[in-house]
Amino acid sequence: MEAGIVGLPNVGKSTLFNALTLSKAAQSENYPFCTIEPNEGIVSVPDQRLDRITKYIVPQKLIPATLKLVDIAGIVKGASEGEGLGNKFLSHIREVDAILQVVRCFEDPDVTHVAGSVDPLADIDTIETELMLADLQSLENALGKAQRTARSGDKEAKLRVTVIEKCSEHLNEGKPLRLLNLNEAESAAISSFGLLTAKPILFVANVDETDLDGKNPLVDKVRQHADKVGADVACVCAKLEAEIAELDEEDREEMLTDVGLAEPALNQIARAAYHTLGLQSYFTAGEKEVRAWPVPIGATAPQAAGVIHSDFERGFIRAEVYSLADLEEHGGEKEIRQAGKLRVEGKSYVMQDGDICHFLFNV
Known part of the structure; x- marks a missing residue:
C-alpha cells in the first residue's frame, strides 16, 4: 500500500519525507519546483505489540509492517490546467492508495509561503480544488467512450455512464468523491480511473517547535475541517523530527526527553497513515521471526x-x-x-x- 505526501510548495513535505524515511530527498526551501520526480521510501509502522510478543517468543528477526511513501512536488493553483509542473504530478498521485496532505501551521518570515500568507484552510482548498478539477477532466474523458459502449446494450457500460454522471454532479457541487457513498458495483465501475478525491486523506499539520501539541488556532482550523470530512489530523514539527531522525538511539532518547515527547511524532504519523489506508495488523510468531503483516480491515x-x-x-x-x-x-x-x-x-x-x-x- 502506498501513500502520497502532497501540499503546496514550502510547507515541509520533503523535510517530513526525509525524516520519515531517513532519506535525502531534495528539499524545496524557497525553490518550489526542485523535486522533479517523486521520491519514494519505505517507512516502518511502530507497534509495541511486537516487543510484547518477543518477551515470550524470542525470534532471530523482528519485522514491523511497512508502508511505501511517495513525496510529490508541490502543487500550485492551476495545476490541473498545467500551472507549475501541472498534471505530471497529478498523475503520480493517481498511483497511491491514500493522500497525506501537509499543511503549514506556523509563521516564519524566513520561509516564503507561495500564497503570501499562512492559511492552512486556503491551502487545503487550493489542493482539493485542483484534485477535483483533475477528476472532472478524467470523468469527462471517460464519459464518451462509456456512452458509445452503452449504446450497444452493454450493462457494465450503462452502469459506468450512470456512475460517471453521479460523480461529476457531486464534484460540480464542490465536494470530493470520498464524501460520495457508492456501492460496491458502482465503485468497481470506475476503479480504473484512479480518481484523486476518492482516496482517503490524512492531514499533517506542520507546527512550530514551540507548539508540538498543535494547540494554536491554525491547527484548530485544520481539525475542524477534518471532522467535517471524516479525516484524521496528525501534528508534527517536521524540522525537529528531521533533526531527531539523524541522531543515534541514545541521543535521540535524550532529545525526545528534552522536548517532552514520549516518542517521535513520526511514529504517530506512520500509525495514522496506516489507519487512513484502512489497514490493521496480524502477526506470525516463531523462532525465525516475529512479523507484523498489514491487511485491510x-x-x-x-x-x-x-x-x-x-x-x-x-x-x-x-x-x-x-x-x-x-x-x-x-x-x-x-x-x-x-x-x-x-x-x-x-x-x-x-x-x-x-x-x-x-x-x-x-x-
Missing part, C-alpha cells in the same frame, strides 16, 4: 494468508489463531494449546487486529 483469513504468499490463499485449509492476551496469560503457544485457547478458524473468519496466526494450506 474486514479481510478474511484466506485473504490475510494471501498477504504472505498467494499459494497460502489458494490452498487455504484453516488458521490457528490466538491473541496477545492469551500469550501473556499462558506464556507460550504450547501452554495456550493445552489451555484450549488456540482457536481453529475457517475460510469465513474475519481477521481481528492483533491476531497471532499459523496458516495451514495445501496446493
Whole structure:
C-alpha cells in the first residue's frame, strides 16, 4: 500500500519525507519546483505489540509492517490546467492508495509561503480544488467512450455512464468523491480511473517547535475541517523530527526527553497513515521471526494468508489463531494449546487486529 505526501510548495513535505524515511530527498526551501520526480521510501509502522510478543517468543528477526511513501512536488493553483509542473504530478498521485496532505501551521518570515500568507484552510482548498478539477477532466474523458459502449446494450457500460454522471454532479457541487457513498458495483465501475478525491486523506499539520501539541488556532482550523470530512489530523514539527531522525538511539532518547515527547511524532504519523489506508495488523510468531503483516480491515483469513504468499490463499485449509492476551496469560503457544485457547478458524473468519496466526494450506 502506498501513500502520497502532497501540499503546496514550502510547507515541509520533503523535510517530513526525509525524516520519515531517513532519506535525502531534495528539499524545496524557497525553490518550489526542485523535486522533479517523486521520491519514494519505505517507512516502518511502530507497534509495541511486537516487543510484547518477543518477551515470550524470542525470534532471530523482528519485522514491523511497512508502508511505501511517495513525496510529490508541490502543487500550485492551476495545476490541473498545467500551472507549475501541472498534471505530471497529478498523475503520480493517481498511483497511491491514500493522500497525506501537509499543511503549514506556523509563521516564519524566513520561509516564503507561495500564497503570501499562512492559511492552512486556503491551502487545503487550493489542493482539493485542483484534485477535483483533475477528476472532472478524467470523468469527462471517460464519459464518451462509456456512452458509445452503452449504446450497444452493454450493462457494465450503462452502469459506468450512470456512475460517471453521479460523480461529476457531486464534484460540480464542490465536494470530493470520498464524501460520495457508492456501492460496491458502482465503485468497481470506475476503479480504473484512479480518481484523486476518492482516496482517503490524512492531514499533517506542520507546527512550530514551540507548539508540538498543535494547540494554536491554525491547527484548530485544520481539525475542524477534518471532522467535517471524516479525516484524521496528525501534528508534527517536521524540522525537529528531521533533526531527531539523524541522531543515534541514545541521543535521540535524550532529545525526545528534552522536548517532552514520549516518542517521535513520526511514529504517530506512520500509525495514522496506516489507519487512513484502512489497514490493521496480524502477526506470525516463531523462532525465525516475529512479523507484523498489514491487511485491510474486514479481510478474511484466506485473504490475510494471501498477504504472505498467494499459494497460502489458494490452498487455504484453516488458521490457528490466538491473541496477545492469551500469550501473556499462558506464556507460550504450547501452554495456550493445552489451555484450549488456540482457536481453529475457517475460510469465513474475519481477521481481528492483533491476531497471532499459523496458516495451514495445501496446493
